[in-house]
Amino acid sequence: MVSFFKQKGQKSKKQKTDEKDQSISKITQNIDSSITTNLDIVKQKTGSSPDIIIRTLKISQNPQIKTTILYVQGLVDNPSVTDFLIESIMKNPHLKEKVLPHEALEVISKDVVSLGGVETVMDWEKLFLSLLSGDSIIFIDGINIALVASTKGGERRSVQEPSTNSVVRGSREGFTESNATNIALVRRIINSPDLWIESMKIGTVTNTDVSIMYINGIAKKGIVEEVKERLKGINIDSILESGYIEQLIEDQVMTPFPTLDHTERPDKVAGGLLEGRVAIFVNGTPFVLLVPALFIQFFQSVEDYYARFDIASSIRFLRISIFLFR
Incomplete structure (x- = not known):
C-alpha cells in the first residue's frame, strides 16, 4: 500500500x-x-x-x-x-x-x-x-x-523638498522614485553633453532599472569601469532599494562608517559628479548613491557649496575638531 x-x-x-x-x-x-x-x-x-x-x-x-x-x-x-x-x-x-x-x-x-x-x-x-x-x-x-x-506613465510622486539633508540656503528640489525624473533633475543642473548615463537591469525577478551617471573627462575611467563590473556581477532576485546595491558592491563590511554616500538632493549629486565621482540611480527609491566615498566627505554639508570658501572651510574644520576632541 x-x-x-x-x-x-x-x-x-x-x-x-x-x-x-x-x-x-x-x-x-x-x-x-x-x-x-x-x-x-x-x-x-x-x-x-x-x-x-x-x-x-x-x-x-x-x-x-x-x-x-x-x-x-x-x-x-x-x-x-x-x-x-x-x-x-x-x-x-x-x-x-x-x-x-x-x-x-x-x-x-x-x-x-x-x-x-x-x-x-x-x-x-x-x-x-x-x-x-x-x-x-x-x-x-x-x-x-x-x-x-512607449506609453510609460501612471501616478507618480511629484518633485518635493527632500525630507533629509534639509538646508537653509540651496535648492528645494528632491529626488523622487522615478529614475527618469531623477536623471532629468541632475541634467537641469549640469547642461553638458559630457554628462554620460549608462543603464542596466538588475534582479532576475524584479528587473530593476539601475543607471550610472558620470562626467566624461572628469571621472577616472578606472573608477567607472570598476562600478560597472561590480554592478554587472550582482546576481540576486530583487533590488527594492539602493541599500541593496550599497551592500552588494561595498568593500568593507565590518566598519561603523559608510563606504558609500547616499543623498536625495540633486545639487549634492551634481557637486559629487563635478568632483569626479559616479552616481548610481535605482528605480523605486529617492536615494542616489555616490561613489567613491571618503571619510572627510561626511564632515561636509551641502550648504558648503554655497558659502564662501573661507567660511565653509572654517565650519568644516570646526566639525572635524568637535569629532576628534569630543
Missing part, C-alpha cells in the same frame, strides 16, 4: 514537471503569428491578471485585419494609449481595405502611431519586459512580430 502511494506521488510529480517544462518551452519560443495563441501565452504567463488590459480593435478601413493592444493598467499614460494609439489605429485612413497584414505592420509603426519609441520585438522575454515596464504591445493577426509603443 505504501509503495502504491509512493509511485503515484512520483508519477504525479513527474507529470507536473513535464507540464511545467512544456509550459516554459512554449513561453520562451518566439512570438506566434496567431493572436489567439499569443494571448493564451500572455494569460498563462501572467496568471490572467486583471490589470493586464487586452483591447481588440476593429480597423474601420480594413475589418479583416485583427489587431489587439495589451498594456498594464496603472503603468501607462492613459491619454497616450487612448488618443494616440487606439483611436489612431481605428480611424487612420492609411489602413486601406486591400492592405496586407505585413503591410499593416509597417503602416502602423511608421504612419499611424504618433508616439515616439515604436519598435518591433520577436521574442517573449523582451516583450514581457516592455509590457511590465509600462509600454503597450500591438499584435497583428498573421504576423509573428509585435510592436512596442
Whole structure:
C-alpha cells in the first residue's frame, strides 16, 4: 500500500514537471503569428491578471485585419494609449481595405502611431519586459512580430523638498522614485553633453532599472569601469532599494562608517559628479548613491557649496575638531 502511494506521488510529480517544462518551452519560443495563441501565452504567463488590459480593435478601413493592444493598467499614460494609439489605429485612413497584414505592420509603426519609441520585438522575454515596464504591445493577426509603443506613465510622486539633508540656503528640489525624473533633475543642473548615463537591469525577478551617471573627462575611467563590473556581477532576485546595491558592491563590511554616500538632493549629486565621482540611480527609491566615498566627505554639508570658501572651510574644520576632541 505504501509503495502504491509512493509511485503515484512520483508519477504525479513527474507529470507536473513535464507540464511545467512544456509550459516554459512554449513561453520562451518566439512570438506566434496567431493572436489567439499569443494571448493564451500572455494569460498563462501572467496568471490572467486583471490589470493586464487586452483591447481588440476593429480597423474601420480594413475589418479583416485583427489587431489587439495589451498594456498594464496603472503603468501607462492613459491619454497616450487612448488618443494616440487606439483611436489612431481605428480611424487612420492609411489602413486601406486591400492592405496586407505585413503591410499593416509597417503602416502602423511608421504612419499611424504618433508616439515616439515604436519598435518591433520577436521574442517573449523582451516583450514581457516592455509590457511590465509600462509600454503597450500591438499584435497583428498573421504576423509573428509585435510592436512596442512607449506609453510609460501612471501616478507618480511629484518633485518635493527632500525630507533629509534639509538646508537653509540651496535648492528645494528632491529626488523622487522615478529614475527618469531623477536623471532629468541632475541634467537641469549640469547642461553638458559630457554628462554620460549608462543603464542596466538588475534582479532576475524584479528587473530593476539601475543607471550610472558620470562626467566624461572628469571621472577616472578606472573608477567607472570598476562600478560597472561590480554592478554587472550582482546576481540576486530583487533590488527594492539602493541599500541593496550599497551592500552588494561595498568593500568593507565590518566598519561603523559608510563606504558609500547616499543623498536625495540633486545639487549634492551634481557637486559629487563635478568632483569626479559616479552616481548610481535605482528605480523605486529617492536615494542616489555616490561613489567613491571618503571619510572627510561626511564632515561636509551641502550648504558648503554655497558659502564662501573661507567660511565653509572654517565650519568644516570646526566639525572635524568637535569629532576628534569630543
